[in-house]
Amino acid sequence: MPTDYRYDYSLRDPRLPQPVDRELENAPIPVDVRLAMYRKLQELRQFGKRAHDMFLQNLVKGTTHLSLGMEGVATGFGAAMRPGDYTFATYRGHAHALARGVDPGAALAELLGRENGVLGGKGGSMHLTDVAKGMMGSYAIIGAHLCIANGAAWSAQMRGTDQVAVAFFGDGTTNIGAFHEALNMAQVWRLPVVFVCENNLYMEYTPIDLVTAVEHPAAGRAVAYGMEPIIVDGNDPDAVYLVAARVLDRARRGEGPSLVEAITYRSGGHSRADPGKYRPPAEVEAWAGHDPIPLYHSRLLSVGVPEATLGKVQREVAEAIDAATEFAKAGREPGESTLLTEVYADGGSRWRN
């Protein structure tokens, strides 16, 4: 086994989280918004854990990319977005789908490949979509969806609405060409779009800093597209919420696109097959101490929410996730009748007469 840090990334110096910003206790965020964010955080966490458990039980087939540890970003943005806004996510999209109100039962059923899944079992874990909720898709070949989000923003601009399109992506996406094409066009056309980089420090299995020319994969590129470099603690829902509210408002006022880099950390590996052993143990430990759930739990206690209230939220979410699990497991396998449907807008797949 190599013992050189160049080949074993777990021997590198750990990259540690910034301390929690205590000033955020005084942020002008109504307590009902904070409680809703706490509930959403719990939902995303418990959903992710349940998806992981069901994978281990061999109920979730294929692959699955969880957001465990990263829920603060989807929570903060989800709370700041309006119902008509558009979300575009990657294969790591479960949290973003739930943050827009996608039913957890229908989402879990999709992971199980069941007929009652939100996509009827045809999309799977990497493509959660619910257009009625503004969840415009999870795109599993990274980069493309930034360009697609531009199109939705362009559409809103042409239709004269105040909708904003938000594209979420990982740090790895910042090195693909579509990222740069999208940022340039968004600025040239002053589109109401927000690009949100969830920088979890690793592009799949490789530390992002080893493959990126600048320290901050998103914020470090912002100036090239005439945008403000914005960096936020992605594990602090209040911090994310405040930034989200500001950039969404900017987009609604017609002032153009923004690029946000939210620093966060995966508590697990890249996908189901990855135990994440390439990370320095001290780094994993430090980020476990900066997990959004206990962080936000403490925040809410500090601003005067009783422990009992938070406990009640946690229990209610647990019941909802249990119910979602039962709903998903009760779903039937999709039948042959759906195999050839919805290739074309006539509902079928016929390509010749």
Add this chain to the structure above:
Amino acid sequence: MAELSYREAVAHGIAQEMRRDPTLVMLGEDVAAAGGVFKTTVGLLDEFGPLRVRDTPISEQAIIGAAMGAAMTGIPVIAEIMFSDFLAVCWDMIANEIAKSRYMTNGQVSFPMVIRTANGGGARFGAQHSQSVENWAMMIPGLKVVAPSTPVDVVGLLAAAIRDPDPVVFFEHKSLMAAKGPVPDGDVVDTLGTARVIREGTDVTIAALALMVPRAFEAATRLEEAGIAAEVIDVRSLVPLDTQTILESVSKTGRLFTVEENPRVCGWGAEVVSIVDEEVFWDLDGPSIRITTPHIPLPAAAALEDMAIPAVNRIYETVLKSVDGPGGVG
């Protein structure tokens, strides 16, 4: 009735549809102020303004992504990719995002959009600006694929493509741009998935697409002098594919020739031949024969390019030789 060139027909067709639907927009490199590098969008900026006819950066992924995002949120779009070879730069958008998303989402999204692109050889541009790539698009489930050969078909099929709720890749042939033909006054709207018999015959069927159509027609005229009555079909649309028109013709004539500009391997004619083989094999009097560009990148030199792309004489000689031999029309 006006006499329009193929290139004028493109702008004519787009204008017809932009007048009909005030939400229809178009975007692409040099399409607005410059009127397109092939001058196929001249006058559209003046009539419809910069919000509906937009110049873009050289960013094919951003162009097609913007078209996709707009289409899926209710704005019909025409996107231009300057040369069809450049589709490879944004093929993820077309083959993975646009073509698959309707199926993956179980029908939650639709893409009322047309991707127009200048296709094919004959302009001595060399390998990266000349290929016929209609077979690339044909093999992707979820796309529709159209390639007109005349000005009136440009207008009518473009209108049909724009009005279609599915994504359509619309191939305009570079070497047909100057070709002229009559276009009726008023709105012209055709139907996707309809081939057209442009010359009737009883001895052989020649199925051709785009630039190959006038060449097949001319070859058929010469074959007539040699005593062979060739039926010529302008396939017009690869998806949906009007196999009935082709099958009926082959059942009548007993012989099929395809004339394809795409490189041979996995060209559209291979699919047509396999369908004929499966469905009307017992009506055949001899093997189906594909006349194609060889499996090579296109060369730039005029002499070489002319050898590569099926020419009138190659079509004529191939048919003549095939029907003179065993299994011929006798």
